[in-house]
Amino acid sequence: MGYSDKVRNVLQNELQGIEDAGIFKKERFIHSLQAADIEVEFPLGSSLKKVINMCSNNYLGLSSHQEVIKAAHDGLNHRGYGMSSVRFICGTQDIHRELENRVTEFLGTEDTILFPSCMDANTGVFEAFMTKEDVMISDRLVHASIIDGIRLSPALRDTFKHSNMKHLESKLQLHADRRLKVVITDGVFSMDGDTAKLDEMVALCEKYDAMLFVDDSHSSGFIGKTGRGTHEKYNVIGKIDIITTTFGKALGGASGGCVSGRKEIVEMCRQKARPYLFSNTMAPVVVSGVLKVFDLIRGNTERRDKLEENANFWRKGLSDAGFVLKDGDTPIVPVMLFNAKLAQDFSRDLYDEGIYAIGFFFPVVPKAQARIRTQISAGHEIHHLEKALKAFIKIGKKYNILGKTKKEIIAMYGR
Amino acid sequence: MEEYRKVILEYVIEEYLEDEDEELEYDSPLISGGIVDSFSMVSLKRFLETKYKINLPDDRATEETFDTVNSIVELVTEFVNKK
Incomplete structure (x- = not known):
């Protein structure tokens, strides 16, 4: 055992430092x-x-909704507790694909792939299809999980001032020579509560041949007239190349997330995204609950x-x-x-x-x-x-x- | 040297500061102080290379070297003098 007093002291000092810093x-x-x-x-x-x-992400109040709980119970009874597998070995049930299709329809995208969490979706997506010939240009206030995803990708990184379109445009010009360009933003910024100007961002991305990535975790289910997200609010449904979102907030609040967007990118994630390939499938009970959430909010x-x-x-x-x-x-x-x-x-x-x-x-x-x-x-x-x-x-x-x-x-x- | 310090400080203020009330000194910690995020160092590096017509190798353009305007100036001076 290598956990000596010396090692313990090092870590205790680290922890004390965190306490001292308040x-x-x-x-x-x-x-x-x-x-x-x-x-x-x-x-x-x-x-x-x-x-x-006053501080939960339970935006729609569905985390303890009786119908969601009942659907989860039914799922537990009919599809079991766990799958003991990743998706591509023997972890994909009919309801996993059903949920992917429901998300695709709801968000108005081409295809969807489920992840164990949106953190996993964000950490896996960039590495799955970007190379060192490419560039990722992110808003300076994007969520920590996106920052980790950017770190894991070999592509060049740059940032633009929060929601500053002039600055973003200058960055798109600066990196015009890159093979693939992805502009990265949150839909709703979780610490500030403002929304990304997706209409202007779509226009810039079209002008400079860049893809647009939006993490809509703090908007799916309630932003926009029918709750589809920030792309609905800004009238750009179908124009966001990659949307990531979570089922751990408004959409039931349990866990799970996804990448939804262009079918080639979704397929690249299915083939190469490491958090998808190397961690367990979403539990059937959670999938069943989320399916009920979509029943509840569709058309209502x-x-x-x-x-x-x-x-x-x-x-x-x-x-x-x-x-x-x-x-x-x-x-x-x-x-x-x-x-x-x-x-x-x-x-x-x-x-x-x-x-x-x-x-x-x-x-x-x-x-x-x-x-x-x-x-x-x-x-x-x-x-x-x-x-x-x-x-x-x-x-x-x-x-x-x-x-x-x-x-x-x-x-x-x-x- | 003084000219470099002025130009680089001005660029950092323009490029990175969001809050007009914020103050920046020549020895303010940029990266460790959370002013310049490490991802956007690429812009700063490109700016220096273009402005001073130098080539800064990645192993010298580190987060430590880019942490204050003063240390950036030292690096730039070194490479300008090598030209």
Whole structure:
């Protein structure tokens, strides 16, 4: 055994460094279903506290939906618990292909391939079809899983300023000589809640013969008139070459993800994407649940409409109260506090008031951009949001930040 | 040297800073400080090569060398002097 005291000390020091930096993550144990009202044990060993969840990705409120749970039970009974295999050996059931076809139809693409998660989809897709003759040009705020995917690909890497089309165009010109060019963006940016300008990006990509990749994990199911995603919002369905998305957020919230888009790219993933080839197939029980989610949202926009109303109510409430928010029109509403300690203190005070919302700070978001990220769900009722708003205002007053500008908050608490 | 420092600092501000309130010094950590992401070093490298008509080998254009304007200037000076 090579786990000597010396090795243990090295790692303990590393962990202590994380604690000292104030970025040590402690998990909170939820003793209930995922929903707007949850019961939480935090800190470990304390009695359960009923709180309103303002930070889940359960956008459509389907994570604990009775019909989804029943469909998962049926799937468990008819297709079993596990497949004990990757897809290409003996891990593909009829329902896997059925789900791929349903996603293709929903997103308006050519074909789809399932992955164990969207993290896996993002880490596998670029390496599957790009070479060192190619270039990947990504928005500077794309999700960490995309960054890992870019790292794993041998293609040249470059970035453009967040949502800055002029800068993107200059990069497309700079790399015009590359064999394949892929422009990479999130559909909805998870930390800021804004959307990529997909109409302008499609036009630029057509002009410079580049493909467009969109991670729509924080939009599939609810952005756009019928919830298909940011490509629906910007009226560019059929023009996004690669869409990745997750079933772990609005679409049931369990797990799983996919690459959906041009059929050649999907086929390259089936042949070469390592997270697809070397990890287990999606569990039948999860596939069955996701199929039911698509049944529920096809032709029925009730949930995404309610989500939109809730999000508008919440954003307006915070804005009227005098908080500094990030601009956007999605259910992700970041309340800007700028200072890391203030974000942590604010989150702790919210919890004391029965509101569960987490502070984010560097390195998860850029320095001096600390915030509380709130996320709205169709599972929230107005009374949830009113109670949460009351708590935010109370604590906002405590720290004297209501009606204050960014500069004023930074002057009081530092960057 | 001073001229290089000015030009490179200006480029980094224009190319990488999103926040107009942010301040940047000649010895501000660019990559380790989260200002320049390592993926977009390629733009900075291409800019230096084109501007100063030099060729910076990959093993010298590292994240460490590109971490401050001062260290970039040292590298550029070395290669300009070799011409």
